[in-house]
Amino acid sequence: MRPSLAFAALLIAAPAIADIPPIPDAGPTTLAVAGLDFTIQPVTVRYPPGYSKTFQTAVLTGCAEHHPNCRLAQAKNLIGMEVDSLNGEALNPRPGRLAMIREAFQHATGDVTIAFFRRGGGEKLTVAFARR
16 A cells, blocks of 8 residues: 555544543542542543543542651642553553552552653653552
8 A cells, every 4th residue: 555545544544443432440430548549530632633532540639648658749749640550550441440559559568659640741750659
Protein backbone atom coordinates (compact mmCIF):
# COMPACT_ATOMS: atom_id res chain seq x y z
CA MET A 1 0.00 0.00 0.00
CA ARG A 2 1.30 3.44 -0.84
CA PRO A 3 1.94 5.83 2.10
CA SER A 4 -0.96 8.13 1.13
CA LEU A 5 -3.39 5.20 0.95
CA ALA A 6 -2.20 3.90 4.33
CA PHE A 7 -2.74 7.34 5.86
CA ALA A 8 -6.23 7.57 4.36
CA ALA A 9 -7.07 4.13 5.75
CA LEU A 10 -5.97 5.25 9.22
CA LEU A 11 -8.18 8.35 9.01
CA ILE A 12 -11.17 6.22 8.01
CA ALA A 13 -10.53 3.70 10.80
CA ALA A 14 -9.90 6.37 13.47
CA PRO A 15 -13.59 7.01 14.30
CA ALA A 16 -14.18 3.28 14.82
CA ILE A 17 -11.12 2.96 17.05
CA ALA A 18 -12.13 6.04 19.06
CA ASP A 19 -15.58 4.58 19.77
CA ILE A 20 -14.29 1.46 21.56
CA PRO A 21 -15.37 1.87 25.18
CA PRO A 22 -12.67 1.62 27.83
CA ILE A 23 -12.64 -1.32 30.22
CA PRO A 24 -14.61 -0.36 33.35
CA ASP A 25 -12.80 -0.57 36.66
CA ALA A 26 -13.78 -3.79 38.46
CA GLY A 27 -12.68 -2.76 41.94
CA PRO A 28 -13.98 -0.44 44.64
CA THR A 29 -14.56 3.23 43.83
CA THR A 30 -13.00 4.60 47.04
CA LEU A 31 -10.11 3.46 49.21
CA ALA A 32 -8.53 4.67 52.44
CA VAL A 33 -5.20 2.96 53.10
CA ALA A 34 -2.06 3.93 55.04
CA GLY A 35 -3.40 7.43 55.65
CA LEU A 36 -4.14 8.07 51.96
CA ASP A 37 -7.56 8.42 50.29
CA PHE A 38 -8.01 7.34 46.67
CA THR A 39 -11.06 7.59 44.40
CA ILE A 40 -11.88 6.30 40.92
CA GLN A 41 -12.84 9.29 38.80
CA PRO A 42 -13.86 9.72 35.15
CA VAL A 43 -11.48 11.62 32.89
CA THR A 44 -12.28 12.81 29.38
CA VAL A 45 -9.41 13.07 26.92
CA ARG A 46 -9.83 14.91 23.64
CA TYR A 47 -8.17 13.64 20.47
CA PRO A 48 -7.93 15.39 17.12
CA PRO A 49 -9.92 15.74 14.93
CA GLY A 50 -12.72 16.34 17.44
CA TYR A 51 -12.94 12.97 19.19
CA SER A 52 -13.04 12.44 22.91
CA LYS A 53 -12.90 9.41 25.15
CA THR A 54 -13.90 9.07 28.80
CA PHE A 55 -12.20 6.53 31.00
CA GLN A 56 -11.62 5.93 34.70
CA THR A 57 -8.49 6.72 36.64
CA ALA A 58 -7.31 6.46 40.26
CA VAL A 59 -6.80 9.84 41.95
CA LEU A 60 -5.32 10.69 45.34
CA THR A 61 -8.20 12.79 46.72
CA GLY A 62 -7.17 13.36 50.32
CA CYS A 63 -5.46 11.94 53.38
CA ALA A 64 -5.69 11.47 57.13
CA GLU A 65 -4.25 14.49 58.95
CA HIS A 66 -1.22 13.80 61.16
CA HIS A 67 -0.38 10.54 59.34
CA PRO A 68 3.23 10.51 58.06
CA ASN A 69 2.06 9.49 54.54
CA CYS A 70 -0.41 12.40 54.56
CA ARG A 71 2.29 14.88 55.52
CA LEU A 72 4.46 13.52 52.70
CA ALA A 73 1.60 13.75 50.17
CA GLN A 74 0.80 17.31 51.23
CA ALA A 75 4.45 18.37 51.16
CA LYS A 76 4.82 17.10 47.59
CA ASN A 77 1.42 18.56 46.54
CA LEU A 78 0.10 15.14 45.44
CA ILE A 79 -3.56 15.66 46.35
CA GLY A 80 -5.56 15.69 43.11
CA MET A 81 -2.91 13.86 41.09
CA GLU A 82 -3.62 10.66 39.16
CA VAL A 83 -1.86 7.39 39.91
CA ASP A 84 0.27 6.29 36.97
CA SER A 85 1.89 3.16 38.37
CA LEU A 86 2.38 1.18 41.55
CA ASN A 87 5.78 -0.32 42.38
CA GLY A 88 6.70 0.22 38.72
CA GLU A 89 3.62 -1.63 37.41
CA ALA A 90 0.75 0.01 35.52
CA LEU A 91 -2.66 -0.13 37.19
CA ASN A 92 -5.10 -2.57 35.62
CA PRO A 93 -8.88 -2.02 35.53
CA ARG A 94 -9.66 -5.76 35.40
CA PRO A 95 -8.80 -6.52 39.04
CA GLY A 96 -9.49 -2.86 39.89
CA ARG A 97 -7.01 -0.04 40.25
CA LEU A 98 -7.82 0.62 43.90
CA ALA A 99 -7.85 -3.11 44.66
CA MET A 100 -4.26 -3.24 43.35
CA ILE A 101 -3.28 -0.32 45.59
CA ARG A 102 -4.93 -1.96 48.62
CA GLU A 103 -3.16 -5.27 47.93
CA ALA A 104 0.21 -3.54 47.52
CA PHE A 105 -0.09 -1.88 50.93
CA GLN A 106 -1.44 -5.03 52.62
CA HIS A 107 1.32 -7.31 51.34
CA ALA A 108 4.26 -4.90 51.30
CA THR A 109 7.39 -5.80 53.20
CA GLY A 110 8.78 -2.31 52.73
CA ASP A 111 7.69 0.98 51.21
CA VAL A 112 5.08 1.17 48.44
CA THR A 113 6.20 3.30 45.49
CA ILE A 114 3.50 5.20 43.61
CA ALA A 115 4.10 7.27 40.48
CA PHE A 116 1.71 10.21 40.10
CA PHE A 117 1.02 12.62 37.25
CA ARG A 118 -1.02 15.75 36.77
CA ARG A 119 -3.03 15.71 33.57
CA GLY A 120 -2.29 18.68 31.36
CA GLY A 121 0.60 19.80 33.55
CA GLY A 122 3.13 17.20 32.48
CA GLU A 123 4.30 16.90 36.07
CA LYS A 124 5.28 13.38 37.19
CA LEU A 125 6.41 12.39 40.66
CA THR A 126 7.34 9.04 42.17
CA VAL A 127 7.00 8.74 45.94
CA ALA A 128 7.69 5.91 48.39
CA PHE A 129 5.05 5.61 51.12
CA ALA A 130 5.25 3.64 54.37
CA ARG A 131 3.02 0.57 54.19
CA ARG A 132 1.11 1.50 57.36
